Amino acid sequence: MSAVMIARKVRKWEKLPGKNTFCCDGRVMMARQKGVFYLTVFLIVGTCSLFFAFECPYLAIHLSPAIPVFAIVLFLFVMALLLRTSFSDPGVLPRALPEEATFIEMEIEAANGNVPAGQRPPPRIRNVQINGQIVKLKYCYTCKIFRPPRASHCSICDNCVDRFDHHCPWVGNCVGKRNYRYFYLFTLSLSLLTIYIFTFAIVHVVMRSVDSGFVKTLQDTPGTVLEVLVCFFTLWSVVGLTGFHSYLISLNQTTNEDIKGSWSGKNRLQNPYSHKNIVKNCCEVLCGPAYPSVLDRRGLTQDDLPVPASTATQSNPVPQTTKTTAPLIPNEHTPDDAKPSIADSAIAHAEKRSPSPKEKSPTPAKVPPLASPETDVEASIIIAKEKAL
Structure with missing residues (x-):
């Protein structure tokens, strides 16, 4: 059964390549591997829930009611930054269209020339100058x-991600140009929240141990023990990660550049993006403009879908047309059996001019067909004149 292609409008995020997951009609963009992200949410929410259940009631009465209030504000701030980092476009670059890719390939072949058989072609790179430093632009064979x-x-x-820093499984997304500042603020605020919970959990155990003893306190508050263990092992990694990224921000450098040694090692190249000033580098990374997404995820595009011919006929019936009596001009593209004769046209015109049926003359005898088309025309004109009289 033949199929008919029907075009329908879809959102562009449905046709985007790559291994990303989209939710809320393209508003949420994440990586497909989200298992560790759910673990991150569980650890943060679970630890804070234990803190609010076991420590906050006691500390609010015996120390200050501001302790749980500040903890709630800090918790909401951490969760907001986590979701902002995980659900946003990190700066994904759109892939080249087929026409653009063909044009780029032609440019590369023209620049490299014919490569002899058995030899590797030269690397596909372009050199640009940034702040007096030569930077190489590499060609992506996928995009x-x-x-x-x-x-x-x-x-x-x-x-391809602009200003790619790294892929973080803990947030379930890449960290790049558009969400790096939120990632750094998330690690910084999570470090403060971990230190806050760890400190007041110990204070809570010490204060209750004075009245009821250390062992009795641990038996009455088992959640506190779990909080202290989670915070203790989390503290070193989170605080260390925050310190490492603080160092990178002060140099205006990315994790990817630091691992590859782009501005150090044998090359001894200077970082063209650094302002040689810690304050300026921090202001550029953390206080710079918010860059818009270049993907247009929620834009509309057309998608051709194959539909069976019977279904398309039922849904879109072809309107019936009546045969017209207007004379057609015969041409070489019209079939011979579909061409109207000049005699028929003249007869129709003469009948239209006749005043009444009584004045019509008897029907003339049929003229036998002639071999020449000129004689056919003359005969039809004679018949038309007799009808008109």
């Missing part, structure tokens, strides 16, 4: 583009 400076292709999300 078919020359990546902008500081961009890199994430193998997990299968996308």
Whole structure:
């Protein structure tokens, strides 16, 4: 059964390549591997819930009611930054269209020339100058583009990300140009929240141990023991990660550049993005403009879907047309059996001019067909004149 292609409008996020997951009609964008992200949410929510259940009631009465209030504010701030980092576009670069990819390939072939058999072609790079420093733009064979400076292709999300820092499984997304500041503020606020809970959990145990003893306190508040263990092992990793990114921000450098040694090692190249000033570097990274997404995830595009011919006929019936009596001009594209004769046209015109049926003359005898088309025309004109009289 033949199929008919019917075009329908869909959102662009439904047709985007890569290994991303979209929710809320394209408003939420994450990586497909989200198991560790759910673990992060569980640890934060679970630890804070234990703190609010076991420590906050006692500390609010015996120390200050501001302790649980500040903990709630800090918890909400951490969760907001986590969701903002995880659900946003990190700066994914769109792939080249087929026409653009073909044009780029032609440019590369023209620049490289014919490569002899058995030899590797030269690397596909372009050199640009940034602040007096030569920076190489590498060609991405997957996205078919020359990546902008500081961009890199994430193998997990299968996308090129602008100012790529790293792929963080704890937030379930890449960290790049558009969400790096939120990632750093998340790690910073999570460090403060961990220190806050760890400190007041110990204070709570010490204060209750004075009245009822240490062992009795641990028996009455088993959640406190679990909080202290989670915070103790989390504290070193989270605080260490925050310190490492504080160091990178002060140099205006990314994790990817630091691991690869882009501005150090044998090359001894200077970082062209650094202002040689810690304050200026921090202001650029944390207080710079918010860059819009270049994906247009919720834009509309057309998608051709194959539909069976019977279904398409039932849904869109073809309107019936009546045969017209207007004379057609015969041409070489019209079939011979569909061409109207000049005699028929003349007879129709003469009948229209006749005043009444009584004045019509008897029907003339049929003229036998002639071999020449000129004689057919003359005969039809004679018949038309007799009808008119």
